[in-house]
Amino acid sequence: MYAALWRLLPGPGWARAVQCLVLALVVVAVCFTWVFPAVSPLLPFTDSTVGP
Amino acid sequence: MSLRRVVGWSGELLVTLGVLLLLFAAWQLWWTDVVADRAQTQIVQSLEDEFARGTAAPVGDNGIPAAIGEDGAFAVVRIPRFGVDFARPVIEGTDRPVLALGVGHYVGTAGPGQVGNFAVAGHRTTYGRPFHDVDRLVDGDRVVVETADQVYVYEVTSREIVRPGDVEVIAPVPDDPGTAPTEALLTMTSCHPKFSATERFVVHGRLVETVPRAQWVPSRWLTAATEG
Numbered sequence: 001m002y003a004a005l006w007r008l009l010p011g012p013g014w015a016r017a018v019q020c021l022v023l024a025l026v027v028v029a030v031c032f033t034w035v036f037p038a039v040s041p042l043l044p045f046t047d048s049t050v051g052p
Numbered sequence: 053m054s055l056r057r058v059v060g061w062s063g064e065l066l067v068t069l070g071v072l073l074l075l076f077a078a079w080q081l082w083w084t085d086v087v088a089d090r091a092q093t094q095i096v097q098s099l100e101d102e103f104a105r106g107t108a109a110p111v112g113d114n115g116i117p118a119a120i121g122e123d124g125a126f127a128v129v130r131i132p133r134f135g136v137d138f139a140r141p142v143i144e145g146t147d148r149p150v151l152a153l154g155v156g157h158y159v160g161t162a163g164p165g166q167v168g169n170f171a172v173a174g175h176r177t178t179y180g181r182p183f184h185d186v187d188r189l190v191d192g193d194r195v196v197v198e199t200a201d202q203v204y205v206y207e208v209t210s211r212e213i214v215r216p217g218d219v220e221v222i223a224p225v226p227d228d229p230g231t232a233p234t235e236a237l238l239t240m241t242s243c244h245p246k247f248s249a250t251e252r253f254v255v256h257g258r259l260v261e262t263v264p265r266a267q268w269v270p271s272r273w274l275t276a277a278t279e280g
Contacts, residue, residue, distance in 0.1 A: 001064040028075060036079045041148055045080070047249040048183065048242045049146045049156070049173040050219050 080178055084152070088180030092154050095125050095141040100198075103128075103265065108200035115163020115170075117200070120144055127164050129155055129172070129182075130196040132274050133189055140182040142172060142197065152179045158222050161239075164197040165204040165262055168233045171222035176242040176253065183242035187211075189255050195238060196273055203268045206238040206257040213244055214252050221254045235259070 009016040040046070102108040109117035109126070117126050127142035141154035142164075150156045155174040162168030174183035189195075195206040214221055222239050223229035236259035244253035263273075 001061050001068075003060075031072070031075055032079050032083060036076055039076070040080060044249040045247055046175060046178050046243065047216065048151065048175050048252070049158075050214070050216060050221055050241050050252050050254075051146075052217060052219060 084178045085180055088152055088178075091152075092140055092180050092182070095123055095143075095154060096128050096139045099125055099128055099141060103198065103200055106200075111163070111200055111202075115166040115199070116144065116157070123153060124150065125154060126199065127157075128198040130198065130274060131189075131194070132196075133193045134185050136274055140174070140180075146173045151175055154180075155182050155240075161222055162224065162233070162236070164199050165202055165236055165259060167236050168224040169222055169226055169237045169239050170197070170206075171239040171241070173241045176244065177246050183240060183253075184246075186240060186242045186253050186255055187244075194273060195240070195257055197238075198265075198268075201265055203263045203265060203273075204236075204259055205261040205263065205273055207260045208255055208257045210256045212254045212256075214254055216249065216252055218252070221252075221256075226256050 005020075006016060009019050011019075099108070109119045109121070111126075112118045120126050123141070124143040124145060125141040126144060128139050129142050130139050132138070142157055143150045143154045144157050144159065146156035146158055151173060152175075155172045157163075158171040158173065161171040164170050174186075175181050176183050176186065189208050189211065191208055191210070193208040195208065197204045197206065212221070212227075220227050220229045221241065223231075224233035224237075225231040226237065226239055238257040238259070240255045240257075242253050243249055244251045261273075
């Protein structure tokens with residue numbers, strides 16, 4: 001999977017490494033901004049209210 | 053596709069999933085605190101500014117302003133046991149987005165200083181964890197609630213651990229629903245044990261003093277909590 005990605009990216013080795021780093025950061029940003037906040041309410045770790 | 057490739061891909065997929073789970077833990081346990089601490093400090097600051105300038109919305113008969121600002125915050129709670137600088141906004145409602153911004157006031161319960169039960173909920177962990185140390189509160193500890201015109205000083209009177217469905221803890225007379233209240237009480241709920249939703253840690257208190265804002269001297273009431 002990652003080998004295929006590596007082959008797909010253009011440029012010399014260092015440029016591909018930089019692109020991989022950027023891609024990884026994009027994934028982290030997307031997760032922190034949208035994915036994790038959407039998933040968190042489904043998990044029962046942080047409920048602090050009483051209610052029926 | 054050869055077996056070798058299938059195994060290789062699924063291995064990478066599993067490693068990726070593992071990394072994502074670790075990332076999620078980092079987000080939940082660390083990043084939500086970073087974001088919420090910043091937001092809550094800012095809300096407290098702007099509330100204090102409004103209180104000081106006298107531009108805060110006037111308080112209604114129920115102890116809560118009829119028109120609350122965009123963030124819904126209408127009071128500041130200070131608990132010396134949690135630190136002399138501890139201050140968090142009190143926001144109307146107990147929905148999830150509210151609790152990320154501060155301490156949530158159960159809709160329909162009494163307002164600050166009113167006869168009945170001023171009931172609030174706060175996170176024990178994550179999202180700024182305002183009630184992280186709720187289990188350290190002992191009888192006599194002060195919980196100070198500042199509003200636009202008055203400052204209410206409550207004292208802790210009891211603690212209990214209940215199930216999440218035990219709504220009678222926030223009844224006007226806690227654990228005695230149906231009885232008409234005669235006293236101004238306070239109830240704080242948070243999750244228990246930490247990082248779990250199995251139970252709720254509940255702290256009750258009662259109003260011991262009401263101080264008009266003009267006569268409020270923080271150093272007199274917000275001294276560091278002693279042993280306990």
